[in-house]
Amino acid sequence: MPPAGTPMNHNEALVRVVDLKKFFPVRKGVLFRKELGQVHAVNGITFDVPRGASFGLVGESGCGKTTVAKLLLRIEAPTSGEVYYDGKEIFHQSPEEELQYLRAIxxxxxxxxxxxxxxxxxxxxxxxPLRISGHRxxxxxxxxxxxxxxxxxxxxRHIESYPHRFSGGQRQRIAIARALSSSPQSWS
Ligand SMILES: Nc1ncnc2c1ncn2[C@@H]1O[C@H](COP(=O)(O)OP(=O)(O)OP(=O)(O)O)[C@@H](O)[C@H]1O
Ligand SMILES: [Mg+2]
Incomplete structure (x- = not known):
């Protein structure tokens, strides 16, 4: 992978996941929390997401799809493996790079x-998502x-409404509008 700050290469994948693993400890007891074993939620997954593409991750319930998403969003830390966004590794970012990354996804x-x-x-x-870092x-x-x-x-005209009056599908659209609000990058 190119070093940080290298100009964007348009042939390169937007997201590259390499041998990503996440194991959760299984514990017993309240005080000593003895570790009984580990759940291998994600066990060595590798894939590329090209620029401008839609990418689907399909699998049975509990196979680790949401855990992969949480790792990409940095909600969870990986057990091992690498993720590159725009050629830059996401788990070893400076605070400024991290902020930029979290705005892009x-x-x-x-x-x-x-x-x-x-x-x-x-x-x-x-x-x-805009108001967290903006002052308009x-x-x-x-x-x-x-x-x-x-x-x-x-x-x-619904901008001043509350979500309770919307259906499940309409709420999902509202959630999509929120996800789009900071213009996440999927191409360019
Ligand atoms: N914080 C956690 N602590 C312990 N185990 C976890 C944790 N999060 C997820 N797991 C386990 O990791 C495995 C993968 O869970 P995950 O939520 O990623 O599955 P999924 O593919 O998104 O499933 P679904 O299709 O049902 O949404 C499951 O066995 C789950 O119980
Ligand atoms: Mg899930």
Missing amino acids: SIVFQDPFSSLSPRMQLWETITE SKRKYKERAAELLKTVGLDP
């Missing part, structure tokens, strides 16, 4: 009923939320 969770805050209006939920006016964020709602096929 997004997740849409499986369950649209627990992934949206019931206390936030749609514009707040949708623009939360409330009006600008509402405008962005309205655009994103249109993009996912929902009425932009």
Whole structure:
């Protein structure tokens, strides 16, 4: 892999996963938490995601798909293996590189009923990834939320609604609008 800071090579995969492993300890007891063994949630997976491509990871329940996603999002630390994003290893980033990386990726969770805050209006939920690091006016964020709602096929007039009034499919669209709000990179 090229060293950090090397200009982007458009033929190179956007994401490269090499022999990635994640083992979780299985413990017993409350106080001493004796380790009984390990769950091999991800056991040596290797794949490339090309730029601009849709990539599906399919497998039976419990085979490790969500764990792979959590490793890519750096919610979990790997037992071993490497992941490259745009040619750069993601588990050994400087704080600035990590921030840049976390801005470039997004997740849409499986369950649209627990992934949206019931206390936030749609514009707040949708623009939360932007508001964490940005300082625009409330009006600008509402405008962005309205655009994103249109993009996912929902009425932009709903920006001040709460999620309880939407169906599961509509909520999943709201979660997609949120994931798109910081313009995650999938090509270019
Ligand atoms: N934090 C954890 N601690 C211990 N074991 C875990 C943890 N997270 C996941 N596991 C185990 O790792 C394995 C893979 O789980 P994972 O959630 O990645 O599966 P999945 O492929 O996403 O399944 P599904 O299709 O049901 O969503 C399972 O056996 C699960 O019990
Ligand atoms: Mg899963």
